[in-house]
Amino acid sequence: MKIKYLSIVLVLLLFSILSLQSFSVFLSSSTEEIDTARLCSLILHCEKDGTAYADQEIAIYHYAGIEKDLKISLTGEFAGYPFEVNGIQTQSEWSAITSTVGPYIIADGLTPFTVGKTDEKGTVRFDSLPVGFYYITMTDAASSYLYFEPFTAYVPGLNTQGGWDYEAEVHPKMVKKTGPVPETMTVTKLWRDSADRSRRPEKIEIWLYHNGTFAERIFLSGANNWTYSWETDDKSSWTAVERHVPEDYTVLINEVGSKIYITNSGIENSEVPPKTQDVFRNDFLMLGMSALGLILLFAGRRRGGRHAE
DSSP: OHHHHHHHHHHHHHHHHHTTBOHHHHHHHOSSOOOTTSOEEEEEEOEETTEEOOSOEEEEEEEEEEOTTSOEEEOGGGTTSOOOOSSOOBHHHHHHHHHHHHHHHHHHTOOOSEEEEOOTTSEEEEEEEOSEEEEEEETTGGGOSEEOOOEEEEESEEOTTSSEESEEEEOOOOEEOOOOOEEEEEEEEEEEOTTOGGGOOSEEEEEEEETTEEEEEEEEEGGGTTEEEEEEETTSOEEEEEESOOTTEEEEEEEETTEEEEEEEEGGGOSSOOOOSSOOHHHHHHHHHHHHHHHHHHHHHHHHHHHHO
């Protein structure tokens, strides 16, 4: 009986690990070829606990497309940015891409692909969308009582039969705002270039934006331990972008609570974005394999003990 329960635990553990797979995995697992020339629809439902959030403006930005060979590439105004969108393995890494795209949209005043408003049911529909990845955001989230964090949606979606659904529906998680609480914000530069650290510049330039408006230009270097901190409150919205990204580097921005991490990866290391501090896929995998070994060892000893008796 104990072995049976242990087997159930093992299955649940492995399922939780495999559930971290991303759209990149879905691309290769579909039962049909994706039609990259077909236009798609995206439907958003904004509601919480049965209450619809009506008359809310939603903007979507088409930042990456999908080619016939399943390669993902930056598109439109985003094509020249040093973002790496291929080789991504987990939803956490897609979240990091989202938190990288967003600040540059604000800083550079990029144009949304389209904008719509939710109706009385809290629903908004976007049609005639090219296949690809979209950054979704509320245009006035800072003053809204109920809001959702920006996220990435892709069209088409994958249906339960393994085929493509060119009319995708999304239910973003709506959250309620709380009152302002003083806190310390921190922006930190991280490096991922073990092959040749001599390419690193002596300092890098960061622009800070407060509620969508330019606030301050700072420089990070070894002299300040590549870190800068300031006081604010959690009702404020702060974003940061790196200006003049070093040649042969990509940039990735991770936001973890009140901490912003800006990672420069050497081109040779940028195929897969670096691990963030909230999710470590390889560590989860190692944990799962270790758990499997312990379970099998425990089961073997229990069974061996019974035979010995």
